[in-house]
Amino acid sequence: SDVYKRQVINEGILEIIDTSEEKSGTITTTEETTIKNQEGATLVISGGRIESRTTQSIYNEGEITIQGGTVSSNRYGIYSTSTGTVEVTEGTISSSYCGIYNASTGTVEVTGGTISSRGSSSSNFSSHGIYNYGEGRIEIAGGTVSGNEYGNGNGYGIYNYSRGTVEVTEGTVRGIGSSDGYGIYNGSTVTVTGGTISGNDYGIYNASTGTVEVTGGTISSSDCGIYNDGRITIGIKKDEQISQEEPYIIGKS
Numbered sequence: 387s388d389v390y391k392r393q394v395i396n397e398g399i400l401e402i403i404d405t406s407e408e409k410s411g412t413i414t415t416t417e418e419t420t421i422k423n424q425e426g427a428t429l430v431i432s433g434g435r436i437e438s439r440t441t442q443s444i445y446n447e448g449e450i451t452i453q454g455g456t457v458s459s460n461r462y463g464i465y466s467t468s469t470g471t472v473e474v475t476e477g478t479i480s481s482s483y484c485g486i487y488n489a490s491t492g493t494v495e496v497t498g499g500t501i502s503s504r505g506s507s508s509s510n511f512s513s514h515g516i517y518n519y520g521e522g523r524i525e526i527a528g529g530t531v532s533g534n535e536y537g538n539g540n541g542y543g544i545y546n547y548s549r550g551t552v553e554v555t556e557g558t559v560r561g562i563g564s565s566d567g568y569g570i571y572n573g574s575t576v577t578v579t580g581g582t583i584s585g586n587d588y589g590i591y592n593a594s595t596g597t598v599e600v601t602g603g604t605i606s607s608s609d610c611g612i613y614n615d616g617r618i619t620i621g622i623k624k625d626e627q628i629s630q631e632e633p634y635i636i637g638k639s
Contacts, residue, residue, distance in 0.1 A: 394421045396429055396448075404433030404455065416440060420459075423448045425468055431455045431477065443481075446470040446490075452477045452499060463501070466490045466522075474499045474529060482506055482513065485531070488550070489519045496557065497528040505534035505541060505563070512540040515559070518550040526554045526581060534563040541567045543585065548595060552576045554583065554603065561585040569605065572596040572616075578603050578633070589635070592616045604634045611637035 393415045394400075400423075404411035411434040413420055418441045423429040427448035433455045436443045442462035444450065450464065452474045457463045463479040464486045466472050471492035477499045479485045485501040488494050494516060503513035515531040518524050524544060534541025541563025546552045552570065558581065561567040567586025570576060573593045579602040583589050589605035589612055592598045596616035605611050612618065612635060622632060 393417070393419070395424065396421060396427045397424045399428045399430075401430040401432060402434050402436070402455065404435075409433065411435065412437065414439070418442070419445045421445070423450060423470070425470075431457065441465075442487075446472065449473075451475070452479065456480075462487045466492065466494065468492075471495075473497075474501065478502075480504060483511070484514045484517050486516045487514075487519065488516065488522045488524065491521050493523045493525060494518070495525045495527070496531065499529045500532075501529065502532045502535050503541070504536050505539060511538070512542065512563075514542045514545045515561075517542070517545045517547070518552060519547050521549045523550065524552045526552070526557045526559060528557045530558045531560075532558075533561045534567070538564045540565050541586070542571050543568065543583070544570045546570065546572045546574050546576060546596075548573045550574050554578045554581045557581045559583045561588075567607075569607070572598060577601075578605070582606075588613050589637075592618055600633045600635075602632050604636070606634075606636035609637065611635040 423446045425447040435456045438459040442465040443459040446466040447468040457479045459481040463481040467489045470490040472494045505513040513534040515533040541561040543559040543561040569583040569585040569589045578600045589607045594615045598618040601622040
């Protein structure tokens with residue numbers, strides 16, 4: 387028997403399109419997973435609503451492209467593992483705990499759309515827009531990634547745990563939270579060349595194991611723009627002169 391109950395298992399090429407006039411087409415489950423995308427399979431979501439009222443809407447080991455529609459869950463919008471990859475160009479991915487949880491060695495590429503975690507109004511727990519747990523790569527070149535939009539506890543736009551890589555070239559990354567809000571929490575490697583990164587308490591929090599390079603973009607917080615306990619390089623040379631215009635870092639004055 388299948389311990390993790392799934393509504394749909396994809397081993398080929400699956401595209402989901404909402405053709406209803408009301409745009410109200412929904413695939414939902416009260417079990418563990420709404421869609422499992424197997425290794426070697428391709429899933430394209432262009433419309434409709436994919437939701438899980440328990441664990442994850444999509445469990446991914448293959449390739450996913452989100453170019454429309456809504457993916458929503460109580461825990462993980464998308465849980466990507468193995469060598470799975472995720473590309474988001476449009477659409478909405480949201481959950482209470484984590485919009486995209488990347489435990490794979492693959493890439494999560496965001497060029498548009500919205501990825502967010504809601505948190506909880508009744509419980510005090512951390513939530514994450516994207517949690518990069520393994521050796522995977524997160525590329526933000528557009529769209530919005532936000533952590534703990536409405537809830538209590540800590541909020542992380544992106545949490546880069548200990549072995550992964552994050553690159554931000556455009557787009558918006560923000561962490562809110564009623565306790566501490568982190569735009570990016572980094573324990574590994576982060577490169578910022580553009581975009582906007584903000585947090586209630588920390589724009590970027592670089593832990594002792596982290597390495598950060600910032601050569602562009604805007605990093606801001608009402609408290610601390612960048613907190614560094616590891617290794618960090620800030621600034622860009624233009625014609626062998628240090629630029630006084632970028633990056634732009636804002637903190638408590």
